[in-house]
Amino acid sequence: MPESPVLRLDSRPESLREWLGGMWRHRAVLMALASKDFRVRYKRASLGAFWAVAVPVLQAAVLGFVFSRVGKFGTGSRYSYAVYVLAGMAVWAYVSVAVTSATTSIVDASSLTDKVWFPRAVLAVVPAVSNLVTLAISVVVVVVAMPLFAEPFTVRLFLLVPGVVLAVTFTGALGLLLGGLYVYFRDLKFMVQAVVLVWLYVTPIAYPPSALGSAGPWLDFNPLTGIVGMFQRAAVDAPVPSTRAVVVSVVATLLLTVLAVTVHRRHDRLFVDML
C-alpha cells in the first residue's frame, strides 16, 4: 500500500498549491464523473447524442432564417451565411449548456458531498468536460457542411485549436465561479437562465457585427464575441473576430479563472455547510 495520506484541517483556507494538488489527484474522478454525465444524459433517448447536435442545428436554422429575412444578412456576402451561423451556434450550444448545468452542479450533488470529500470544483468542471463530446460532434457537422455550401478548407481551420481552448477555459472558469456562488446565492440559477437568453442575441451568432452599424464595436466587450468569432472565421471568410474582441475574450477568461479558483480555494470545504 502506498504511503498513507495525512489530512490536516484547520480554519485556514487551502493554499493554491494544495488546491491544485487536490484537483490533480482527483483527475480520474473528474473523468469518471464526466463520462457518467455524458452517458446518463442520453441513456434513455433512442437517438442518443444525435439530439445534442440536432437541437443546435435546428436552432441555427431558425435563427438563420429569421435573421436573414429581417436583416437581409445572407444576401450578397462573400461567404456562406448558413455555415457562419452553424459555426457560431456550435460554440454557443456548448457554452450555454455547460455553464447552465455547472451553475447547479455543486448544489445538485449535495447528497454526495456531505459524505465524502473531493474538490467540489471537480463537480463544476464536469459539464465543461462532458459537453466536449457534443462540441466535437458539432464541429464535425460544421466541417461536413462546409463543402456543401461551397466553403473551401483553408489554413483558417487551424483557428479551431485556439478557439476550442479558449471556449473550454472560458466555460470551465465561468461554470466554476457560478457553481461556487450558487451555493450561497440561490437566485443565481434564474439569473443565469435569463442572462443566457439575452446573451444569445447580443452575441454575433446569427448576424455579423457589422449589421449593428455604429453599435457593432460594442459587441467586442462581450467575451463570447471573440470566441464565437474564431469558430466562424475558421469556417468562413468573415471579417471576424476583431483583435479587440479576442483580447477581451482572453482577458475575461483569465480573470474568471483567477476569481473562480480563489472562490473554490477559500470555500471548498465550506460549501457543504450551506447545502
Add this chain to the structure above:
Amino acid sequence: MSGAAIELQGVSKRYWKISERSLLRSLVPFGPPNRTQLWALRDVDLRVEPGETVGLIGRNGAGKTTLLRLLAGVTQPTAGTVVTRGRLAPLLSVGVGFHQEMTGRENVYVNGMLLGLTRSEIDARFDDIVEFAELAEFIDTPVKFYSSGMFMRLGFSVAVNSDPDTLLVDEVLAVGDVKFQRRCLDRIRSLSRSGATIFFVSHSMHAVHLTCPRTILVHAGSIEHDGATEAAIGRYHELMAAADDEHQQGPVRVLQRGLLVDGAPVKSIDQASILTYRVRVRFEQAVDGPGIDFRVFTEDGVLAYSMGTTAGERWRRYAPGDEAEVCVIFHSRLGGGGTFRIALDVTDRHRKVLASDPFGPSFYVAPRVGVAGPADLDATIAVDDEIRTNHTWIRLDGSQPTNLARGRDSA
C-alpha cells in the same frame, strides 16, 4: 504509520443559521442581520489510536454529524485542527452517489474512485465487492431497479472493500435485513482485527455496546464522556430522561421518577437485578381509586412487558393537591438485553387515562449469553441425552458432555 489515526485539538465548528439569504438581501449593507450563529462543536479534543473501535453517541443535534463531517474532511473547523491519517472510507448511507440510470457496475467504479481507489484497484476488488453485496446477477442492471436493501448492500460493499485505514460507520446498518446486518458487523470486526480504525455512530445503544469498547458521548457540542461504553450509555440515558421532563399538564402530574436497584439509581444493569421504579405524582383534581398501567418497551418501540391494575379496584380517594408515590418492582430478566424504556399511565378506576408518562427512564440490560430477544423463556434444548440450558450443557447420566470435552461453549 506513526501517531494517532484521528487527532482533534481544540476543534470548534460554527454554522450560520440563515433565515433568508438572497443575493439582493446580502447586498443591502444595513438592516437587521439575517443570520444567527450556532456552535455545533465547542473546543473538542479527541485522540483515536490506529486500530481502535470507537462508538459515537449523542442525541440528535448534539454534534455527531458535524464531528463525522470533520473527520471525513468534507468541512473544515472554525477553530482548532483536525488531523486524520490514512485512507478513510465513510460508509455511505443507502448508496449515496449512485446514479439511478447507471448500472451497478458503473456505479461501483464511480463510487470507488470517490473513495480514492484507482481504476485498476477497483478492477482487482470488483469480484469481492459484487460477491459481498450478493448482486452478481443484477450488477449490470441500472440501480434504479434495485430495492433499497440492494442499494445499500452495494454501497456498503464498495466501502468495506476499499481497504480503509479508518471506517466511518454512520447508522447505515439501520437498513438491510438482519442477515446482511450481521455480515456487515462481522466485516467491520474483521477490518478492526486487521488494524483498521472504526468510528461507529449509532442510536442503537445495543449495537454500540456490542461493537465498541470505547464510546464518546457528545452533548451540546462538547464531549460529555469519553471512555468505557457502559458509562457512556448510562450517561446518555440520563441526558435523554432529563430532556423529556418538560411540559406536562392534566389532572395528574408526574413530579419525580427514579429507577433504583437496592435504593440507588441505575442506568445499566445485569440480568439478575430487581428494579424499583418509583414515581411521585400529584393529583390536580379529585381521583377516586386511581389505577396504574406499567409497560416496558424495547428500543424499537416494541412492547416487551405490560402489567396494570384491574378496573374497579378502589384503593383510596385523593383530593386535589394530594401526592402519591407509585412503586413498581420488577425483575431485569430481559433475555437478549438492550435498551428498554419504561412507560407509566395513571388511570381512574374505570381505566380512563388521567396522565400518561410515555417517556420514563431508559435503562440498559446487559445481554445474557446465548440469548436474543426481549423475553427470557429460559429454554432448554435437548439433543438425545445432552441438554443445553441457558448457560451449560449437562448430560442425563452425569458424564461429561461431548461438546464440553471439545472445549466448546464452556461459558
